[in-house]
Amino acid sequence: MFLDRYYQHHPDGVVISPDQASQFAKGICQDFNPIHDPDAKRFCVPGDLLFSMVLQHYGLSQKMQFRFTGMVNEQTRLQLPKATAEQLIITDQQGKSLLEVSFAGEKTYNETMIEALIRHYGAFSGQNFPTLLMPLMLEHQVMFNPARPLVMYDSMSFELQTLDADNLGINLRETTLDVQGKRADEHLHFDFTDADKVIGKGIKKAILGGLRPYEKTAIEAFADNYEQRRKAQSA
Numbered sequence: 001m002f003l004d005r006y007y008q009h010h011p012d013g014v015v016i017s018p019d020q021a022s023q024f025a026k027g028i029c030q031d032f033n034p035i036h037d038p039d040a041k042r043f044c045v046p047g048d049l050l051f052s053m054v055l056q057h058y059g060l061s062q063k064m065q066f067r068f069t070g071m072v073n074e075q076t077r078l079q080l081p082k083a084t085a086e087q088l089i090i091t092d093q094q095g096k097s098l099l100e101v102s103f104a105g106e107k108t109y110n111e112t113m114i115e116a117l118i119r120h121y122g123a124f125s126g127q128n129f130p131t132l133l134m135p136l137m138l139e140h141q142v143m144f145n146p147a148r149p150l151v152m153y154d155s156m157s158f159e160l161q162t163l164d165a166d167n168l169g170i171n172l173r174e175t176t177l178d179v180q181g182k183r184a185d186e187h188l189h190f191d192f193t194d195a196d197k198v199i200g201k202g203i204k205k206a207i208l209g210g211l212r213p214y215e216k217t218a219i220e221a222f223a224d225n226y227e228q229r230r231k232a233q234s235a
Contacts (some may be wrong), residue, residue: 062105
């Protein structure tokens with residue numbers, strides 16, 4: 001499967017290198033969050049890659065919930081256990097929980113369907129900054145620290161009416177930002193479609209930390225630099 005290039009199996013667990021994580025973030029998700037750069041001091045594997053690995057290893061179920069409970073870096077050795085009928089917990093080599101997943105409904109291992117969902121969801125998820133998050137921060141007059149942006153993937157869930165779609169797509173339905181002091185919860189509500197028919201729904205939650213009052217010049221400069229990095233990658 002196309003995902004095999006983004007991780008390696010080792011005797012003590014699955015390893016994702018900084019280069020592999022960065023290539024997935026930028027190539028599949030168009031995500032240029034500095035935390036996914038190979039040389040980042042606080043480097044972190046993108047949650048969307050972990051989500052994608054679960055689909056490849058354990059199949060796609062009609063109902064799935066993902067809760068990210070820990071950070072993954074180049075030292076992490078992911079332990080992929082046998083899944084029960086309803087849930088699994090992916091841990092590091094010390095047994096610390098990193099990702100908790102629950103399943104329900106019918107399941108498929110169809111590689112075409114799974115790859116389509118991974119690619120469409122990755123592209124959708126990568127729109128978050130600046131396209132979706134900037135208007136929310138402006139509306140609520142808050143922003144993250146441009147020198148140390150903290151936007152963390154918290155959880156995601158979805159429900160599909162069918163596991164057979166010829167023209168799978170994902171459309172945004174609603175965005176919200178719940179500000180609580182120096183942190184906020186962002187929710188992205190979306191629909192799965194097959195051609196023009198809605199076949200499912202989902203919600204992604206991200207947490208913003210280190211919030212401060214909105215400064216138009218500072219956040220727009222950060223967004224401009226972000227877009228320049230994206231255009232350079234495309235070129």
